[in-house]
Amino acid sequence: MEEPQYHLDQVVHAKAEHLEDFDGPLDVILLLLSKNKIEIQDISITSILEQYLSYLDEMKRMDMEIASEFIAMASHLMLIKTKMLLSAAEQEEAQSEMELLIRSLEERQRQDAMNQIRGSVTFLAQRNEIGLGLFPKEPEPLRRDQTYRYSHDPADLVRIMAVLADRSQRSLPPPTSNFSGIVGREPYPVTKKAAEVLRRLLAHGVSAFRKLFRGNRSRSEIVATFLAILELCRLRSVTLEEDQGEETCVKFVKMPEETKEGESAVGE
Structure with missing residues (x-):
């Protein structure tokens, strides 16, 4: 039996609204691992196979050409599981195939991370080009209107003059008579x-x-x-x-x- 192709160029368009788009079977396995919070090195082939088959059952309306690749992956997972239950030689072969699957998943993760970084770099480069062409205007000083618009009542002017006169009197030094009884006489020699x-x-x-x-x-x-x-x-x-x-x-x-x-x- 030929080994399935792990890296696929086609995109699966799921018709149901709650389903997602994937680049290939490896994306489905990575999704199942992330949902179960499992590291790639700690894959349980039985658990992943059951969830993978259940997920394929939900994808009822899928292009047959691309669906065959997902079915091939399911067959390969079942083959690995079967070999693990047989003799020691079969178990070693299954282990090597499992390691190959793990390496493929890790490579897929690295590619996804690299694509995210490239997307971020492209976005930042675009923002940088936009920023280079901007010349913000410096803030202008606010000109205060010096026009005096208050209409005075004659009584206000009289009151203000009285206040100013009181302030001018308070600013003068107090007379010496105010200190009588506070400051004593000269000390007796x-x-x-x-x-x-x-x-x-x-x-x-x-x-x-x-x-x-x-x-x-x-x-x-x-x-x-x-x-x-x-x-x-x-x-x-x-x-x-x-x-x-x-x-x-x-x-x-x-x-x-x-x-x-x-x-x-x-x-x-």
Whole structure:
């Protein structure tokens, strides 16, 4: 028996609407493999033969010349299946024929893939030629209409002028009177307070610590008095002692060296 021709040039036109067109029997086998999600190397000859015969049964209205090629393929599949059930020698022959079928299917797949690639290349080449002849126009700047079309009411103009006048007043720096009570007076000079403490101690020799703060009129003057006593203690011009009533007293010791030249002024 002659082996069937695997690669066919004719096209089978199925008359039924749900059937497809094929280039030959190998396309039918490839379709059955894809529907069953089977790799070519894992072909089950029994399963494929049954589905192939069932598919041929559906193709009732087919050109007889081309239908004979499909029938020859069915006969060959049945021959391979029969040889697989016979002796070892027949099984080896069937195996070689099965390998030939597998190679034919793989070659068919490669041809289909190549045809798809060629079709894509042709399409892209056509699109490229179309694109080379296109020169898109650059966007033009939008010209804004500067015509003022709003019709003003006299009351609107008065209101706008009032708003502008209010804005101009708010942009001016605030008067100094607005900060009265926020910004305090100038800090009391510590040197001036130190001279006052020395004059009092020169007159009395010793003074209670609290009495030196009497007459202070502001917080700044109180701070200046405290700092002046600390500075005089640092210069060893006064000392801090406690009397029998455990009250802190400030006792005069000497005039500070830095102010000896101005001693007459301090003592005034």
